[in-house]
Amino acid sequence: MTTDFRSELLASGLLVDTGVDGLYLRSGKFERVVRGIDDLVSSAGADQNASVLHLPAVLPRVLLERSGYLRSFPDLLGSVSVFIGDDDLHAQLLERLGRGKNWVEMLTPSDVALCSAACHALYPLCSGRLPAGGRRFEVFGQCFRHEPSVDPARMQAFRMHEFVYLGDPDGAVAHRNLWLERSVDLLSVLGLTVDVVVANDPFFGRAGRLLARNQRSETLKCEIVCALHQDAQPTALASSNYHLDHFGIAFGIGSANGDVAHTACVGFGAERVTLALLHTHGLDPDAWPRKVKSRLWP
Amino acid sequence: MTTDFRSELLASGLLVDTGVDGLYLRSGKFERVVRGIDDLVSSAGADQNASVLHLPAVLPRVLLERSGYLRSFPDLLGSVSVFIGDDDLHAQLLERLGRGKNWVEMLTPSDVALCSAACHALYPLCSGRLPAGGRRFEVFGQCFRHEPSVDPARMQAFRMHEFVYLGDPDGAVAHRNLWLERSVDLLSVLGLTVDVVVANDPFFGRAGRLLARNQRSETLKCEIVCALHQDAQPTALASSNYHLDHFGIAFGIGSANGDVAHTACVGFGAERVTLALLHTHGLDPDAWPRKVKSRLWP
Numbered sequence: 026m027t028t029d030f031r032s033e034l035l036a037s038g039l040l041v042d043t044g045v046d047g048l049y050l051r052s053g054k055f056e057r058v059v060r061g062i063d064d065l066v067s068s069a070g071a072d073q074n075a076s077v078l079h080l081p082a083v084l085p086r087v088l089l090e091r092s093g094y095l096r097s098f099p100d101l102l103g104s105v106s107v108f109i110g111d112d113d114l115h116a117q118l119l120e121r122l123g124r125g126k127n128w129v130e131m132l133t134p135s136d137v138a139l140c141s142a143a144c145h146a147l148y149p150l151c152s153g154r155l156p157a158g159g160r161r162f163e164v165f166g167q168c169f170r171h172e173p174s175v176d177p178a179r180m181q182a183f184r185m186h187e188f189v190y191l192g193d194p195d196g197a198v199a200h201r202n203l204w205l206e207r208s209v210d211l212l213s214v215l216g217l218t219v220d221v222v223v224a225n226d227p228f229f230g231r232a233g234r235l236l237a238r239n240q241r242s243e244t245l246k247c248e249i250v251c252a253l254h255q256d257a258q259p260t261a262l263a264s265s266n267y268h269l270d271h272f273g274i275a276f277g278i279g280s281a282n283g284d285v286a287h288t289a290c291v292g293f294g295a296e297r298v299t300l301a302l303l304h305t306h307g308l309d310p311d312a313w314p315r316k317v318k319s320r321l322w323p
Numbered sequence: 324m325t326t327d328f329r330s331e332l333l334a335s336g337l338l339v340d341t342g343v344d345g346l347y348l349r350s351g352k353f354e355r356v357v358r359g360i361d362d363l364v365s366s367a368g369a370d371q372n373a374s375v376l377h378l379p380a381v382l383p384r385v386l387l388e389r390s391g392y393l394r395s396f397p398d399l400l401g402s403v404s405v406f407i408g409d410d411d412l413h414a415q416l417l418e419r420l421g422r423g424k425n426w427v428e429m430l431t432p433s434d435v436a437l438c439s440a441a442c443h444a445l446y447p448l449c450s451g452r453l454p455a456g457g458r459r460f461e462v463f464g465q466c467f468r469h470e471p472s473v474d475p476a477r478m479q480a481f482r483m484h485e486f487v488y489l490g491d492p493d494g495a496v497a498h499r500n501l502w503l504e505r506s507v508d509l510l511s512v513l514g515l516t517v518d519v520v521v522a523n524d525p526f527f528g529r530a531g532r533l534l535a536r537n538q539r540s541e542t543l544k545c546e547i548v549c550a551l552h553q554d555a556q557p558t559a560l561a562s563s564n565y566h567l568d569h570f571g572i573a574f575g576i577g578s579a580n581g582d583v584a585h586t587a588c589v590g591f592g593a594e595r596v597t598l599a600l601l602h603t604h605g606l607d608p609d610a611w612p613r614k615v616k617s618r619l620w621p
Contacts, residue, residue, distance in 0.1 A: 103405055106401070
């Protein structure tokens with residue numbers, strides 16, 4: 026996304042700078058678009074008979090360990106520390122603060138962490154054996170990824186709206202394919218010019234390069250992208266993913282026939298779709314094409 | 324709130340346990356009530372001509388320092404740590420994880436923290452001199468307070484919907500009083516039996532006791548409470564607060580005439596109002612009195 030577009034977003038008040046890269050306050054106008062997108066995504070999945078869950082902003086820290094996030098994406102996670110102490114320790118903390126020293130070192134790790142991927146919160150609920158036909162969830166997550174950037178399409182704190190399937194391999198592949206098609210339809214109907222590309226997650230380090238290569242060669246991750254930057258890579262607005270048995274093994278989930286469960290998810294980045302709409306149709310949602318408005322706010 | 328009520332909430336699937344006290348996933352049914360309350364609160368403030376802002380789940384950590392939160396409520400805050408390192412450090416981290424040792428100690432403090440009170444994010448935007456008549460905001464915040472509890476009315480992660488005024492002392496007192504009245508009306512119309520009590524924030528430690536006493540004796544904080552527990556203190560669903568010049572001094576905010584600005588805010592706890600409604604009218608929102616439903620979902 027060009028610097029110009031960022032400046033326009035800030036000048037228009039759609040987003041408000043907080044002084045930390047990738048962290049914005051969002052205007053009512055921006056949020057009205059987000060709500061419209063969320064409602065549209067929900068109605069696209071109305072036939073899924075999915076259990077709907079909304080996540081809090083923090084989740085049990087142990088999820089980072091069990092999901093493999095700590096192994097594969099350590100550089101993106103955020104863990105929460107808290108103050109546990111008495112008046113004396115508090116006095117020391119304030120003294121450090123007063124001298125401009127690091128007071129955060131005096132905090133204690135808590136048992137909560139920021140959520141990095143919405144679907145991770147669901148898997149512990151499914152340990153054991155799934156019913157015949159598997160299970161489906163619609164999940165709204167508050168996510169955090171530590172990748173400070175001035176690109177508004179790369180926020181540190183953002184929302185992810187997912188449809189998740191847990192069951193057998195055929196069902197998982199079907200879910201991934203169904204939602205790939207639906208995502209393209211849904212975003213195209215909003216007047217966005219999108220493309221589907223085979224992609225990989227940003228696995229960390231040397232070992233990560235191999236994981237990324239495998240993910241690509243097996244076509245496990247497809248992104249629905251939109252060109253928001255002039256000369257750079259297009260931005261992913263959504264992705265449809267087949268996890269094989271990764272989460273089935275990690276969380277002890279079995280399909281109805283007793284095999285390890287396979288899972289798949291589609292995730293929409295609410296802020297990114299909003300930005301794509303603002304970039305494509307202009308900064309005033311009231312002036313967007315009637316066809317787009319009627320989809321977002323029927 | 325009684326243990327029975329918590330069990331009922333979990334058994335009904337309205338809330339889903341995460342394994343960490345005070346952290347719940349929320350069902351679509353629960354969220355529909357939250358959305359209804361948010362919309363009702365917004366319409367109650369439609370005459371305020373307020374700038375609407377929605378906060379991300381994390382905010383600049385420096386806010387904890389500037390707002391005085393670190394001084395007054397250190398035990399409630401949450402600061403975010405991240406992994407900054409290479410393959411070698413990552414290998415050490417995974418080795419610790421494998422041996423069941425504390426890996427969080429290897430993280431580095433970041434420049435973001437969880438938000439503890441929604442209005443704090445606004446004050447830095449108002450440094451300098453306010454326009455005549457002051458400024459008004461409507462703010463939706465994701466908040467965190469480190470107070471693990473099995474009482475569902477005391478969540479660690481929750482939402483706060485506020486109307487905030489910045490201006491002169493008369494305006495701040497008027498805002499506090501207006502919203503005290505409106506909050507009582509709004510909650511009563513929903514069929515809740517509420518009461519107004521003079522209250523104090525949970526200031527930390529020895530020095531905190533004096534601050535709490537002063538806050539009470541000057542009637543700076545009023546809570547709108549509802550009896551959800553059988554034999555314990557009633558639960559605050561909302562509070563209306565006059566901060567005097569605390570934030571005006573902390574963030575260098577001047578009123579139009581050049582004096583230090585005074586501020587006031589009203590905050591509604593979306594989850595708590597939802598719980599009060601579920602407690603009062605039953606666990607099935609579809610079966611609530613028509614008058615209540617028509618207010619929430621007109």
